[in-house]
Amino acid sequence: MKKAIIFGAGKIAKGFIGQLLYLSNFEICFVDVYKPMVDLLNALKKYHVHVLGNSKLDSEVTGFQAFTFDQNKDIYKAFKEADVAFVSVGGNNLPSVGKNLAEILNVFGVPKRNLNIVACENWKDAGKVLKQSILEHLTKENTDLFETYIGVTEAVMMRTATQPDEKLAKEHPEDVWVQNYWYLPIDKSRTKGDFPNIQSVELMDNFGNFLLQKMYTNNTSNAVIAYTGYLLGYEMIAQAANSPEISKILDTTYDEINAILEAELHVDPQQQKDFSIKARAKYMDWTIVDKVIRHAKDPIRKLGPDDRLIGPCRMGIRHGIYPKTIIETIAKALYFDEITDESAQKLKKMRKEKGIPYVLEHVCQLDSEEPLYNCVLKAVEKIQKEGLTKNHEYNRHYRRWPNG
Numbered sequence: 001m002k003k004a005i006i007f008g009a010g011k012i013a014k015g016f017i018g019q020l021l022y023l024s025n026f027e028i029c030f031v032d033v034y035k036p037m038v039d040l041l042n043a044l045k046k047y048h049v050h051v052l053g054n055s056k057l058d059s060e061v062t063g064f065q066a067f068t069f070d071q072n073k074d075i076y077k078a079f080k081e082a083d084v085a086f087v088s089v090g091g092n093n094l095p096s097v098g099k100n101l102a103e104i105l106n107v108f109g110v111p112k113r114n115l116n117i118v119a120c121e122n123w124k125d126a127g128k129v130l131k132q133s134i135l136e137h138l139t140k141e142n143t144d145l146f147e148t149y150i151g152v153t154e155a156v157m158m159r160t161a162t163q164p165d166e167k168l169a170k171e172h173p174e175d176v177w178v179q180n181y182w183y184l185p186i187d188k189s190r191t192k193g194d195f196p197n198i199q200s201v202e203l204m205d206n207f208g209n210f211l212l213q214k215m216y217t218n219n220t221s222n223a224v225i226a227y228t229g230y231l232l233g234y235e236m237i238a239q240a241a242n243s244p245e246i247s248k249i250l251d252t253t254y255d256e257i258n259a260i261l262e263a264e265l266h267v268d269p270q271q272q273k274d275f276s277i278k279a280r281a282k283y284m285d286w287t288i289v290d291k292v293i294r295h296a297k298d299p300i301r302k303l304g305p306d307d308r309l310i311g312p313c314r315m316g317i318r319h320g321i322y323p324k325t326i327i328e329t330i331a332k333a334l335y336f337d338e339i340t341d342e343s344a345q346k347l348k349k350m351r352k353e354k355g356i357p358y359v360l361e362h363v364c365q366l367d368s369e370e371p372l373y374n375c376v377l378k379a380v381e382k383i384q385k386e387g388l389t390k391n392h393e394y395n396r397h398y399r400r401w402p403n404g
Contacts, residue, residue: 002196005029005078007097008088009037009066011161015176017086017120019049019059020184024198028064029078031071040174041066047174052162052287054180069100076108083196084116087130091123098133106138110145114193118186119154122219124306127154127190151192156185156207156214160282162290179288185210209265213272216315217257218279219308224253224325225283226295227332231388237290241283249325250280256323260312263319298343299336305365309333313372327372331379334359335389356380 004021006013009032021028032038041047042065051057067074079085079101089097119126131152135143160179163169182200187207195203204210222237228249229240240246254276261267282288302308309330316323334356337348351359356377360366366373383389 001025001027002083003027003029003078003081004084004086005031005075005082006086006088007031007101008086008090009034009041010088010090011163011176011178012120012157012159013086013088014047014061014174015049015161015178016157016159016184017088018061018064019178020182020199020201022059022061022063024196026083026196026198028061029075029082030064030066031069031075031078032066033069035068037174038066038068044174047176048172050164050175050177051180052177053285057180072104072107076104079104079115080108080111082115084118084198086118086120088120091121091126091129094119094121094123094126094129095133098130099137102134102137102142105134105142105146110138110142110149112145112149114149114151116151116153116191116193116195119152120157120184121154122157124304127152127187130154149192151190153187153190155187156211158183158185158214158218160288160290162288164289177289179282179285181282187211209267213261213265213267213275215308216261216312217254217272217276218282220257220312220326221250221253221276221279222283222295223302223308223333224249224329226292227299227329227336229292230296230336230338231332231383234292237283237292237295238286238288240292241280242286253325254280256316256321256326257312259321260316260319260323263321264315293338293340296333296336296338296344297341299333299341299347300343300363303330303333303347303359303363310364310366310372313375314370317371317375322375327375328379328383330364330376331383332388334380335383 002025004026006017006028009030013030018028030041046060046062049059049061087094087097117130119130134146138146159181162177164177184201185204185207186201188203188205189207191203225237225241225246228246232245234240234243258272258276261272262269303310309326313323313326313330334351336344338344360373360376361368
């Protein structure tokens, strides 16, 4: 039987990667920092993947073992025997996983055979971040061996995993609820040697363009829904995406995105239109019970110069396309002040103490002379006049449910 090791035992690790590996007849090893989950998985020896909207596609995953990160000898054995490795720990945690793996390899040695590690994160340059964090902590000898035998690549994450209601989560904390989406594209150019056959996995040659297409179609429109939905008081992503106000905005957003990507990447217009229709359907899917706040969290990263908002806006302006709704979403993101999100609170403090121009220059890295800078300032004035920035606390309290 083929073997795989997954660093991470969260929703995507279990509910997407784990399910695909199980259906492809792999023996799986999970590695996670959260000991209660590791202990639970080892005790139950199974978990259930609930495919939302089609229970016939559910899986009861078995045939795995789980370790914590301090079980170095067991982790090395699983890594050495694996046909493929995956990492799904959240982008912020990639450096620590890389460091831990490097320390294990320094003790036990780099396997002298081809093995590929796939970073599965919604994170910019996830594969590069992971590889750099590994190489930084390897000895010179092990660095040479690692570069010779080990490939570090990344995938585009197309499936959403969601949180069930609290009762189900407490009754079955090991289980995962996921979107009915079956596609995992992986960058072929960074792999070494043979890559095992895994259901729904595609090794992609033109990965860079596809990654950009996905980010600026899915992640950009998701940001439009999340930041607008937050200010309007919607609690759930599907509620926001299906609302009359946001639905109208999305009509324009996808037109803007499609025009930008056709101009920049020379993608086929019909293919891009179909791609955006699928993205929209994902966020409008009522079976996906997912909160607006979760999608809007970490605004400082999402307002970065190459991320989902600033990136396509700059690209559009360069091609003579004015992305009105995306620019207005930048303005809305500046006012995401969710109290449970550290990044949002840091952004709020920065905005109040140093002003929006400071945020645009230091977070978005916009030059005051470039057109987008003044476009965002005008968009801020617009949403202020519309009352969005003042009324969102009222909206959050009274309009969590569109029909309530």
